[in-house]
Amino acid sequence: MRLSVRFGVLLLGGLLGSLYLFNAYAGRGASPARGVSARNQARQHAVRAAMQHAWGGYRRFAFGRDELQPLTQTGNDRWGNWSITLLDSLDTLRLMRLAEYDEAKRHVQHVDFGRSPDGFKVNVFEMIIRALGGLLGAYELDGDPMLLRKADECAQTLVRAFGTPTGLNYALMDVNDRGWTGGSRVSLAEAGTMQLEFKQLARLTGKREYWRMAERVSEQLEGGNRTDPGLYPMFVSVETGQYAPLPVYSVGAHADSFYEYLLKQHLLDGTAKYRARYEAATDAIRTRLVGRTRGGLRFVGRLTADGVLVPEMEHLACFYPGLLALGAQALGRPRDLRLAEELALTCVLAYNSTATGLAPEVAYFTDDARVFEPVDPRYLLRPETVESLFVLYRVTGDPKYQDWGWQIFEAIERHARVAHGYAAVRNVLSAEMATNREDAMESFFLAETLKYLYLLFGPDDVLPLDKYVFTTEAHAFRKHT
Numbered sequence: 001m002r003l004s005v006r007f008g009v010l011l012l013g014g015l016l017g018s019l020y021l022f023n024a025y026a027g028r029g030a031s032p033a034r035g036v037s038a039r040n041q042a043r044q045h046a047v048r049a050a051m052q053h054a055w056g057g058y059r060r061f062a063f064g065r066d067e068l069q070p071l072t073q074t075g076n077d078r079w080g081n082w083s084i085t086l087l088d089s090l091d092t093l094r095l096m097r098l099a100e101y102d103e104a105k106r107h108v109q110h111v112d113f114g115r116s117p118d119g120f121k122v123n124v125f126e127m128i129i130r131a132l133g134g135l136l137g138a139y140e141l142d143g144d145p146m147l148l149r150k151a152d153e154c155a156q157t158l159v160r161a162f163g164t165p166t167g168l169n170y171a172l173m174d175v176n177d178r179g180w181t182g183g184s185r186v187s188l189a190e191a192g193t194m195q196l197e198f199k200q201l202a203r204l205t206g207k208r209e210y211w212r213m214a215e216r217v218s219e220q221l222e223g224g225n226r227t228d229p230g231l232y233p234m235f236v237s238v239e240t241g242q243y244a245p246l247p248v249y250s251v252g253a254h255a256d257s258f259y260e261y262l263l264k265q266h267l268l269d270g271t272a273k274y275r276a277r278y279e280a281a282t283d284a285i286r287t288r289l290v291g292r293t294r295g296g297l298r299f300v301g302r303l304t305a306d307g308v309l310v311p312e313m314e315h316l317a318c319f320y321p322g323l324l325a326l327g328a329q330a331l332g333r334p335r336d337l338r339l340a341e342e343l344a345l346t347c348v349l350a351y352n353s354t355a356t357g358l359a360p361e362v363a364y365f366t367d368d369a370r371v372f373e374p375v376d377p378r379y380l381l382r383p384e385t386v387e388s389l390f391v392l393y394r395v396t397g398d399p400k401y402q403d404w405g406w407q408i409f410e411a412i413e414r415h416a417r418v419a420h421g422y423a424a425v426r427n428v429l430s431a432e433m434a435t436n437r438e439d440a441m442e443s444f445f446l447a448e449t450l451k452y453l454y455l456l457f458g459p460d461d462v463l464p465l466d467k468y469v470f471t472t473e474a475h476a477f478r479k480h481t
Helices: 038-062 084-095 100-108 124-142 145-162 195-205 208-222 256-269 272-288 315-331 334-352 384-396 400-415 443-456
Strands: 067-069 074-076 172-174 179-181 185-187 235-237 290-292 298-300 312-314 362-365 371-376 468-470 476-478
Touching: 038 067, 038 074, 038 084, 038 100, 038 400, 038 443, 067 084, 084 100, 084 124, 084 443, 100 124, 100 145, 124 145, 124 195, 124 443, 124 476, 145 195, 145 208, 195 208, 195 256, 256 272, 256 315, 256 468, 272 290, 272 315, 298 312, 298 334, 312 315, 312 334, 315 334, 315 384, 334 384, 334 400, 384 400, 384 443, 400 443
Parallel strands: none
Antiparallel strands: 067 074, 172 179, 185 235, 290 298, 312 362, 362 371, 468 476
């Protein structure tokens, strides 16, 4: 099915006319704190209530387990029985000052990172960003030494995955027999999205071995056999450190957060080499991966091994406008802010052009100037678009980003909310929801989607971008400098 994106019928006043708000921005530092209107206070309260609803379902039917299955009102342990929703959501509960936080924090003491179900293969990347990152994010807001101790315990299990000839981590590991499994290839994102978590842990614990491990991974990825300056192939061998032949490039699945962490390592501690790598990557992505549809929409697509730019955009790639805006502000690159606003518009139109007001997992742009086709029509409660709206609002102060975020939140409430939590949507093209939901509520909905929406409607001086760096899982780490 094709989706119309005719601008004239969208109730998004000023979408195009306010795209280029850059003259006042150039050379500006962090935005000054802005007051919160009564309308945005009400919006923030609604998001807080949504968090209570999501947590209430988890607490009632799945407390201590990895995830809630909201339709069958059961829990699962698909991540290895590490209480992943609880760990990933801790800092959101704390940020929103919910009374449920204390009970959740008490449970952290009982999580055993040295065990998982027999034969289970722990996803190293996901446990770094959700479990380790979640504990560190909660510690940043709470200061309880127990949280830092548990983060260290978690890390001590995960570091075993890095015992390879190159220092790159295996993708999967069996915690119980202390062995790796799952092959010798790892994605760019799986290897390149551990630096913030381990460097912050090193800083907080004084254990420099975590820092050295993170640096070794970064240098291995930088020194691989790359042929296109600024771009990094999507898969690499943990045995040799060489990238897979016939490289494919993307800022979506398998690559996204690697590029994110180039900038954010620089922002976290001021290391200059990561700024240089980020700027080289950003320039290459603009030149090679960014396209424009016949209708004038900007997108960031996938570049095949034979040099063809595939005109599709993943929901995962909708983090990229926020990254560009963050880099534009921090590094003085106003041209990147222009592109960020254009890409964010595309991401928002993917929501506003469906029957549900929710965006598909992957959209393909057709030759027809006015339409695109969903390649994967699911909405998995993902956060990337609202993440970008949050950053763009903080950088520009333009309230349209709050309005767009509120429209997304309202669509989530209409179509994903169920009696005991929120459920992923199978097909965003159908507003008939009787059989259109999946029995899944990923932890990132609480850790990221609701957190970014809550911050979007709040004051700028709560977790300000000039003092904190958000991980790829939306856990806020205080900057070192």
